Amino acid sequence: MTDNKTNNFTCDFAISYAGEEEEIANGIYQSLIEKYEGFVIFFALRDRNKLIGNDGENFFENLFNSAKQVIVILSENYKKKEWTRYEWDIIKERNKENRCIPIKVDNVKILGLPSNFIYLKFNGDYEDIANLCIEKLVTFEKDKGIVRKSDLQKLTESLENSRGAVDKAVQLVLDKRERTPLKDINYPKGNFIKSFEIIKIEELPYSRIQRLSARINLPDNLSKEEVAFNIKYCTAELFNKNKPDALGLFVYSSEASNFLGFEKFNVAKADFAPFGDWGQAEEAFAYNLPSDKFDWKIEFEESYFDKKKRIKTSDEFARDLVMEMMKNKKKK
Numbered sequence: 001m002t003d004n005k006t007n008n009f010t011c012d013f014a015i016s017y018a019g020e021e022e023e024i025a026n027g028i029y030q031s032l033i034e035k036y037e038g039f040v041i042f043f044a045l046r047d048r049n050k051l052i053g054n055d056g057e058n059f060f061e062n063l064f065n066s067a068k069q070v071i072v073i074l075s076e077n078y079k080k081k082e083w084t085r086y087e088w089d090i091i092k093e094r095n096k097e098n099r100c101i102p103i104k105v106d107n108v109k110i111l112g113l114p115s116n117f118i119y120l121k122f123n124g125d126y127e128d129i130a131n132l133c134i135e136k137l138v139t140f141e142k143d144k145g146i147v148r149k150s151d152l153q154k155l156t157e158s159l160e161n162s163r164g165a166v167d168k169a170v171q172l173v174l175d176k177r178e179r180t181p182l183k184d185i186n187y188p189k190g191n192f193i194k195s196f197e198i199i200k201i202e203e204l205p206y207s208r209i210q211r212l213s214a215r216i217n218l219p220d221n222l223s224k225e226e227v228a229f230n231i232k233y234c235t236a237e238l239f240n241k242n243k244p245d246a247l248g249l250f251v252y253s254s255e256a257s258n259f260l261g262f263e264k265f266n267v268a269k270a271d272f273a274p275f276g277d278w279g280q281a282e283e284a285f286a287y288n289l290p291s292d293k294f295d296w297k298i299e300f301e302e303s304y305f306d307k308k309k310r311i312k313t314s315d316e317f318a319r320d321l322v323m324e325m326m327k328n329k330k331k332k
Contacts, residue, residue: 009146012137014042014067016087018077021105024122025073028103031130034228037276037297038148042067046275046295057086064090069137070100074119076108098140101133178208182291184240188232195219196230199252199262201238209281212244218267220255224300227251227268231298235272239291246273246281258303258311266311270298 013032017025022045029043042063064070070091078084088110091100102119120132141148196216204211216234218227231249239247251267253259258266271277274284276295284293303309 008066009068010063010066011040011042011068013039013069013071013133014063015044015071015073016064016078016084016091016100017044017073018075018081018084020077021073021075024103024105027126028071028073028129028133031126032133033276035130035134037299046293060087061090064094068140069098069133070094071133072100072102073105073122074102074108074110075105079108079110101136103129179285179288180290182239182243185236185291185294187236188229190225190229192226192229194230194233195222195226196234196251198234209246209285210242210244211246211248211278211281212238212242213248213250214238215250215252215262215265218251218253220253220257220304222253222267224305227300227304228298231268231270232296235270235296239272239294245285246271246278248272248278253304256304257307258301260311264311266301267304268298268300270296272296 015025015029025043026045029041029046032039032041064087072078072088072091078088094100103122104119105122120129122129140146196218199215199217201215202213204213214234216230218230222230231251234249235247238244249268249270249272250265251269252262252265253267254262256266260266272294274280274289274293274295276297278297283289301311303311
C-alpha cells in the first residue's frame with residue numbers, strides 16, 4: 001500500500017464485530033478478498049497471531065485510528081459485550097466524515113450513533129456490502145491523494161525483501177522441528193463441474209517445509225466463479241493427499257486464445273498457504289498452525305476472461321521487472 005502524503009494507514013479495512021456475528025464478518029471478509037486480493041484487512045478470526053502477546057487496548061486503539069475504513073457489524077450482541085463497547089468508544093471518535101461503515105443485523109440502538117446516521121441493513125448480500133465498502137475506500141483514497149502500488153512494484157518489493165528466508169529454513173532443520181499433522185480441508189460447494197486436468201506436480205523441498213506446486217489445465221470460456229471452484233477443488237484434492245505447508249497452483253487453458261505454452265499461466269495463479277501468504281509457511285510450521293489457518297490467494301489473468309486484452313509474454317514481464325528494479329535503485 002502506498003500513500004504519497006502519509007504513511008499512517010496500516011490497513012484498508014478493519015472489521016469490528018461481536019463473536020456471535022463471526023459468520024457475517026467472515027462473509028464480508030471473503031467477499032472483499034474475492035473482489036480484490038490486494039486489500040489489507042484486519043479480521044480477528046484470521047489475525048489472532050497479531051494479537052497474542054500484545055496489549056489489547058493499545059492494539060485496537062492503534063488499529064481503528066490507522067484503518068482507512070472501519071466496518072462495524074452492529075447488533076444487540078455488539079452492544080452488550082464489554083470489549084466491543086470499548087472498540088466502539090474508539091471508533092466513534094474517528095473523523096465524523098469517515099467514522100465507519102455501520103451494518104445493522106437487528107434493531108439495536110447504539111449510544112453515540114446519531115438517529116440520522118445512515119447505515120446499511122444486513123440482508124445477506126455480501127457482494128453488495130463489499131461493493132459499498134470498496135466505493136467508500138476508493139472515494140477516501142481519491143480525496144486523500146493515495147496511490148496504490150502496481151502489481152509489478154509489489155513483486156519487486158517481495159523479491160528485494162526476501163533475505164533471511166533461507167536462514168530461517170536452515171534453522172528449522174537444525175532444530176529438527178516437527179509439527180502436528182494437518183487435517184483435511186473441505187471441498188468447495190457449488191453447482192459447478194470439476195473440469196481441470198493436472199499437468200504436472202512438483203515437490204519443492206525446502207528445509208523441513210514441504211511446498212507443493214502444480215500446473216492444471218482448464219477449458220476455455222469459464223467464468224471466474226468456475227475457475228475459482230476448480231482451483232479450490234484441486235487444492236482440496238492435492239492438500240488432503242499430501243498435506244504440504246504451502247500449495248501453489250498455476251492455471252492454464254491450452255484452448256484459450258491467450259495461451260503461450262505451459263511456462264506462463266494464462267488463467268490464474270493461486271496459493272493455498274497460512275493466511276493466504278506463501279511466505280508464512282516457515283512461521284506456520286514453527287508455531288504449529290492448523291489447516292483452518294490456511295487460505296487462498298488467487299490472481300486472475302484478465303486476458304482469459306476478456307478476449308480484447310492481451311497477456312504479456314515472459315520476456316516482456318521480465319523486462320518490465322528489471323526496468324522497475326533499476327528505476328527503484330536510482331531513487332535510493
